[in-house]
Amino acid sequence: MAALSGVKILELAESVSGEYCGKLLADFGAEVIKIETPGVGSPTRRMGPFKVQPASAPGSKTSDARNVDVESSGLFAYLNTGKQSIELDLLQNKSILSRLLSQVDAVIDDHSLEWLSALGLHATQQQHMHSGLVVCSISNFGLEPPQDRLHAEDLNVFHSSGWGFHTPTGGDPALPPLNGAGRFLPSYEAGLEAALCISAALLAQRQTGEGQFIEISKQEVLASRVDYVLAQMVGGDMNVSQCRSAFDLSGPAGIFPCEDGFVYIWLSAPAHWQGLRQLLGDPAWMHEFPENWLEKACTPERVATCRRHLVQWLKTQGKQQAAEQAQKLGVTLVAVNNAADLVNSPQYQFREFFVGLEHPVLGNLKYPTVPYRMSETPAKPLSPAPLLGQRQTLEWQQPQTQPAQVKHND
Numbered sequence: 548m549a550a551l552s553g554v555k556i557l558e559l560a561e562s563v564s565g566e567y568c569g570k571l572l573a574d575f576g577a578e579v580i581k582i583e584t585p586g587v588g589s590p591t592r593r594m595g596p597f598k599v600q601p602a603s604a605p606g607s608k609t610s611d612a613r614n615v616d617v618e619s620s621g622l623f624a625y626l627n628t629g630k631q632s633i634e635l636d637l638l639q640n641k642s643i644l645s646r647l648l649s650q651v652d653a654v655i656d657d658h659s660l661e662w663l664s665a666l667g668l669h670a671t672q673q674q675h676m677h678s679g680l681v682v683c684s685i686s687n688f689g690l691e692p693p694q695d696r697l698h699a700e701d702l703n704v705f706h707s708s709g710w711g712f713h714t715p716t717g718g719d720p721a722l723p724p725l726n727g728a729g730r731f732l733p734s735y736e737a738g739l740e741a742a743l744c745i746s747a748a749l750l751a752q753r754q755t756g757e758g759q760f761i762e763i764s765k766q767e768v769l770a771s772r773v774d775y776v777l778a779q780m781v782g783g784d785m786n787v788s789q790c791r792s793a794f795d796l797s798g799p800a801g802i803f804p805c806e807d808g809f810v811y812i813w814l815s816a817p818a819h820w821q822g823l824r825q826l827l828g829d830p831a832w833m834h835e836f837p838e839n840w841l842e843k844a845c846t847p848e849r850v851a852t853c854r855r856h857l858v859q860w861l862k863t864q865g866k867q868q869a870a871e872q873a874q875k876l877g878v879t880l881v882a883v884n885n886a887a888d889l890v891n892s893p894q895y896q897f898r899e900f901f902v903g904l905e906h907p908v909l910g911n912l913k914y915p916t917v918p919y920r921m922s923e924t925p926a927k928p929l930s931p932a933p934l935l936g937q938r939q940t941l942e943w944q945q946p947q948t949q950p951a952q953v954k955h956n957d
Contacts, residue, residue: 550924554749555651555836558582558630559637559666561589563701564685564765566626567738572844573629574917574926580647581627581933585634588935591626592617598909608626626627628904628914628928630882631938637666652752653681653745660690670760680758682747683741687733687766701765704733707767712728713776733765740768797845799853802883805861809883810869812857815841822876832856906931 554577558569573579575844583589598619637644663669673682687699705727714725744761752758779785798815824833837844866882873880901913916927
C-alpha cells in the first residue's frame with residue numbers, strides 16, 4: 548500500500564512549485580485532483596520543452612504560446628504525473644468548490660492573498676470555515692510582500708535569497724554571479740518544502756481532527772539552504788566580504804573541457820595531489836611542486852601552472868573514462884553530465900531511477916522518480932499527466948447526502 552493511500556488533495560496551483568508539491572504527494576499515493584481553467588489549462592502546459600516545437604508568430608523568431616498543443620509540454624508531463632484534471636472556473640462555481648473542499652484533506656495553492664480570500668481560503672477563513680482542512684500557500688516572498696516585490700520570477704527570488712552571491716564556488720571573481728542554478732530551482736525547493744509541511748500537517752490532522760494554514764516563502768526556503776560561506780557571514784562567524792571569492796579554497800578547481808565534454812575538478816589536499824600524479828603518469832612538471840603545496844604553499848603561480856597542464860591532458864581524455872580513473876585514485880574529478888548521460892548512467896539504471904510511462908499524446912517517455920527508497924510504501928509515478936479535463940465526471944462534484952467525516956486513527 549502507498550504511504551498516502553486514501554488521502555485526497557485538491558490542487559489549485561498553476562506554477563512549478565505547487566505542481567511539484569502535488570506530484571510528490573501523488574507519487575506517495577495521494578489522490579490529487581488538479582483544477583484547471585476551462586479551455587486553457589495550467590500555464591505550465593505552455594512551457595517547454597515540447598514534443599513538437601510550436602510555430603512562430605508571423606514576423607517573430609520565437610515560438611507563439613498560442614500555437615502550443617496543451618498536451619505536448621514535457622514540463623507539464625513531468626510535474627503532473629499521477630494526477631487527475633478537472634476544468635472548472637472556481638470563481639464562477641463556488642458551490643462546486645465548496646463541495647470539493649468538504650471532501651478533501653488538503654489544498655495546494657500558489658496564488659495571491661486576494662485570490663485566496665475570494666475563494667474563502669486565507670488563514671482566518673480557513674480557521675472559521677474549513678477548520679479541518681490543511682491549506683498550503685506557496686508564494687515568492689510570502690502572502691504580504693513589500694510593494695517592490697509583488698511581481699518576481701524565480702531568478703529574482705534566487706538572488707534575493709543570497710544564493711547568487713557565492714554561486715559558483717571557485718568561479719572567476721572577475722565574473723558576475725551565475726544567473727541561477729537551473730530554470731526553476733526556487734520553485735522545486737519550495738515545492739519539496741510544501742510537500743513536507745503538508746505531510747506533517749496531515750499527520751496532525753489524523754490525530755486531532757484539526758487542519759491548519761501553511762504559508763511557504765520561496766525566498767525563505769532558499770535562505771534556509773545557503774552555503775557555508777554565506778551561512779557563516781549571517782551567523783557572525785565570518786566578516787562580511789564584498790569579494791565573492793574571498794573564502795574559496797585556493798587550490799585548482801573548476802570546470803575543464805575534455806575530449807567529449809567537461810569535467811569538474813577540486814584539488815585541496817596532499818592525497819589529491821598524490822592521486823593526480825598517478826593519474827597523469829607522474830610527469831616531470833609535477834616534481835617542481837612541494838608535496839604539500841595544496842595546503843602549505845598554494846600560490847597563484849602554482850595554481851596557474853597546474854591548471855595549464857590539466858587543460859592539456861584533459862583535451863585527450865573522455866569525461867567518463869577520466870572520472871572513473873580519477874575516482875579510483877582518490878582524485879575529486881567528476882564528469883559534467885548532460886541529460887543523455889543521466890539516462891544512460893549505469894548507477895541510475897541499477898537503482899531504476901527512471902521509469903517509463905505511456906502518455907496518450909507524448910508516447911512512452913522516461914520520467915525521473917524520487918531519490919529515496921522505502922521498503923513498505925514505495926513512491927513512484929503510477930500514471931502519466933492527465934489530459935486537460937480528463938476527469939470531468941469526478942464523483943466528488945456530486946452533492947453529498949451526509950457531511951464529510953474527518954478521519955482519525957484509533
